[in-house]
Amino acid sequence: MSASILQTTPTLETFSQRFEHECIVGSEIDSCLYSAAIEIVEDTGYFEPNEFLGQKVSRQWQTHKPHNYRALAVFLNEDDDPWQAKPEHPRVNHKTGKEQKYESIKGRGARAFTPPVTVGIYRKITERNSIAQEDLWLKLLVEAARQNELDTLLQKWSGSGASQLTIERGAIAGMGFSSSSSKNFIQNQALEKLQKLLQPNTQELHSLQQGNPTQEVLAALCCFVANLPSRTRVPNFWKWLEQRVDIPLILTEGGKKSLCLLSQGYVAIALYGARGGVVENEVIGGEKVRKLKPELIHDLQRFAVPKRSITIALDQDDRIKTIAILNQL
Incomplete structure (x- = not known):
């Protein structure tokens, strides 16, 4: 057989590399979603995985040595709370005689896995369900307007990957923005326009509080959302x-x-x-x-x-x- 048609699996030396390959290649998980939802906890000689799982590590561990997991691949919920973990070196369940492939956090009870969702995944979800991409951000904007917290919200948005935005020609048409403007400048313009439009006692703010944003407000919001990096985490998905x-x-x-x-x-x-x-x-x-x-x-x-x-x-x-x-x- 010709060497040119041989398919070889790359040598993956660390547990982190192997698990990432298992997820992204084997399970076809989006790479940005993987990065947002998975954290690796390694044992550096102080049994960090055991403590992470809520297991008691005796001070006399030299004579009562706990199980050595080596490393954990931790599945994180949206609030960064750990849901479950896959150990590199599983322990054996003494009741079944089988390896315990996954470990849950001690004392947490039954929980559901609600991981962080990235902008790229959110876009797929809205497209599949015929929902406007700005819908989530619009709901956040309306809620903030009703609670007089617009300044706080827009300040948070100003750090939503501003230096990594991808701007497409035509995405900002009709807003008076130049397609040759820098990425940071364009996002700042969109946010500044929202701040200017949504000043106290303006018709735009009143309409937003009623859940009926004006076309100008909606256009600025759409520009902001359309150019968020795919790997950005969606707030409160x-x-x-x-x-x-x-x-x-x-x-x-x-x-x-x-x-x-x-x-x-x-x-x-x-x-x-x-x-x-x-x-x-x-x-x-x-x-x-x-x-x-x-x-x-x-x-x-x-x-x-x-x-x-x-x-x-x-x-x-x-x-x-x-x-x-x-x-x-």
Whole structure:
């Protein structure tokens, strides 16, 4: 066989490199989304992964040595709170005799994976659902106007990747901006125009507070949003999703699956397992008892509302026990 047609896998020396390759190449996760949602925690000899997971590390660890995970690939929620971690060196579950491929944070209970979403992914989601790209930012602008917090919001926006904006010719047509202007200058112009238009006691501010922005305000906002770098993190994406009941939601098992679906423009939330979205037990008098009526975990309650389409997407499994669990959903 000719060497020219041989396909070789690059040598990946570190766990970080291997896991990134596994996600981006193997699971087709968007590279910018991966960077936003995954953090690597390495053991430098002080058992940082163990402490990160909430495990107690004894001061006499020389004689009671904890498990050495070597490194963790941590799945982060939008608020940077860790959801789950994949260890480089998994421990063995003594009950099943199998490796514990994933670890959750001790004491956190059942949680859903709601990762940070980048502008590039947000654009795919809005396009798939026929929603204007500026919709999320417009809702933030309206809310800030009603609460007299416009200056604070626009100041935050002034740091939204201003030095990395990508400006396309025609994106700023009709606003009096030059397509040859510097990237920083163009974004600053858009924000300055918003500030000028939305001065106290102006018709533009009043209209915005009513949820009906003028064409000039909308044009400046669209210019700002259209030129944000793809890797910029979207502010409060999941809060915005609460309000958009017209966007379908997919529930799945495993962080990589949800990141893969998000990379294609589908809104997906991952759970620890098939029944990871419900609370089935409660503590009464210091004892754990089964609830008479299971309820959704808090992370899902805000999305499970009338008129929202929710799809449960899980791996097909032939095991009788797993089928029985799924039939109860």
